[in-house]
Amino acid sequence: xxxTTQPISMDSYEGQEVNITCSHNNIATNDYITWYQQFPSQxxxxxIQGYKTKVTNEVASLFIPADRKSSTLSLPRVSLSDTAxxxxxxxxxxxxxxxxxxxxxxxxxxxxx
Amino acid sequence: GAVVSQHPSRVICKSGxxxxxxxxxxxxxxxxxxxxxQFPKQSLMLMATSNEGSKATYEQGVEKDKFLINHASxxxxxxxxxxxxxxxxxxxxxxxxxxxxxxxxxxxxxxxLSIL
Numbered sequence: 001x002x003x004t005t006q007p008i009s010m011d012s013y014e015g016q017e018v019n020i021t022c023s024h025n026n027i028a029t030n031d032y033i034t035w036y037q038q039f040p041s042q043x044x045x046x047x048i049q050g051y052k053t054k055v056t057n058e059v060a061s062l063f064i065p066a067d068r069k070s071s072t073l074s075l076p077r078v079s080l081s082d083t084a085x086x087x088x089x090x091x092x093x094x095x096x097x098x099x100x101x102x103x104x105x106x107x108x109x110x111x112x113x
Numbered sequence: 114g115a116v117v118s119q120h121p122s123r124v125i126c127k128s129g130x131x132x133x134x135x136x137x138x139x140x141x142x143x144x145x146x147x148x149x150x151q152f153p154k155q156s157l158m159l160m161a162t163s164n165e166g167s168k169a170t171y172e173q174g175v176e177k178d179k180f181l182i183n184h185a186s187x188x189x190x191x192x193x194x195x196x197x198x199x200x201x202x203x204x205x206x207x208x209x210x211x212x213x214x215x216x217x218x219x220x221x222x223x224x225x226l227s228i229l
Contacts, residue, residue, distance in 0.1 A: 008185035022159075024125060032217075034217050034218075041225065042222055042223060043205065043206045043208075043221050044157070044206075044220045045206075046217050046218075046219060046220075049215070051215070068137070087156070087157075099218070100147060100159060100162055100208055101159070101218060103149075103157040103158070103159070105156050106156055
């Protein structure tokens with residue numbers, strides 16, 4: 001399974017755009033890139049998933065360059081409630097490998113007023 | 114809304130007790146579910162893969178006789194922590210993936226287990 005590397009922590013202010021970059025140099029052809037958000041004492045919550053190029057939903061955008069060795073989660077206009085740990089994961093959704101995910105350290109985002 | 118339900122959300126019990134945690138997929142069938150453990154200020158650690166109708170696959174270092182997993186139906190997996198001790202106190206989280214190519218995993222809200 002591909003290993004991911006993210007910054008351990010980031011600080012931002014309310015209303016700013018936050019970009020969190022994740023490196024996954026050993027990503028395999030079948031791997032998808034998925035981002036989760038976790039608040040204390042809660043399970044991770046799905047944010048966004050992509051395979052290549054750009055994906056956008058109502059809460060975030062995901063940018064994936066052509067070589068897919070990294071990805072960037074973009075959170076527009078963050079608020080205090082976006083303070084959480086953000087995990088980048090890569091995993092195979094299409095093989096008999098069951099699609100298990102291995103979590104890295106994640107990025108602790110602190111949004112300040 | 115939630116697609117994976119986990120119960121109970123919190124358990125406090127005495128050392129030596131066995132504790133069962135349930136993980137249910139809501140409105141979809143999950144042939145595979147996953148169990149994680151998370152200690153304070155640490156990331157999630159995959160414990161095992163729960164396979165419907167067959168034995169669970171445990172990650173290296175996880176004692177299968179200590180953490181019993183049963184996946185008897187397509188919507189329910191259970192994790193039983195047998196003869197729990199204070200060092201088993203942790204946050205246990207399950208997940209399941211909706212069927213279909215490229216579907217992400219969805220996680221339950223976790224179970225806080227405290228062994229006195």
